[in-house]
Amino acid sequence: MTVIVVDIQEGGYSSNEIIVKDIQFEISEGELVGLIGPNGAGKSTTIRSIIGLLPHVMGDISIKNGKGTYSYIPEQPILYEELTLNEHLIIALSSYEKNMADSQQEIDELLKKFRLEDFIHKYPTSFSKGMQQKVMLILSFLLKPDIYIIDEPFIGLDPIAIKDFLELINQERTRGAAVLMSTHVLDSAERICDRFILLNKGQISTIGTLEQIQEQYTLPQGTLFDCFHKMMQG
């Protein structure tokens, strides 16, 4: 079943400077799709248009026919200076209309998994970048959304945290969650994504499985990096 339908005719930070154009794709339940492209290609702009943060968008974005939920995990963590980790959890849960008592076991498991149990009454703005990213991951895993939209998860997390994060993502995919993930770490993307959207200069260059992308670039045994490289050469 389709989780998200994206149909952006154009999008930008103002109506007289269009950054992304003709971005059309769908993601199904359980599917992990990589959003790949060089610096400035428009990956973050595409993500911003999906989550409603882009000032100018012409087009339609629908998650489960308007009834679905998403979690956005930004590359730069967004945290409140005056709140402890525990208070972040309380606020997130109340905005998801869930309560602490019902979610306590899940919270404890996530805190343990990401080794943050000793920091529950500390202020996340004083954490390291990787620890802050883990807080963002915990907050979004608690929501159990229909789709996770993740901007570059691989930079900043330590190797164990990446493994734990990918395990959780796979559990969520088994539940039926879809995932859209932008990354520059192409070998990891190649290993874990079902399909790829190759973005260049604000437009989709190719979309499909690695096999379909290899075919498009006439690189039958090529890696994702090889295809990316060929796209960049025009």
Ligand SMILES: Nc1ncnc2c1ncn2[C@@H]1O[C@H](COP(=O)(O)OP(=O)(O)OP(=O)(O)O)[C@@H](O)[C@H]1O
């Ligand atoms: N807040 C902004 N206001 C105006 N233009 C912006 C803004 N953010 C990004 N842009 C422009 O939009 C274009 C696409 O940027 P975007 O951040 O979407 O690229 P990206 O693919 O995510 O790149 P990177 O891999 O470097 O993160 C760039 O030309 C950039 O200058």
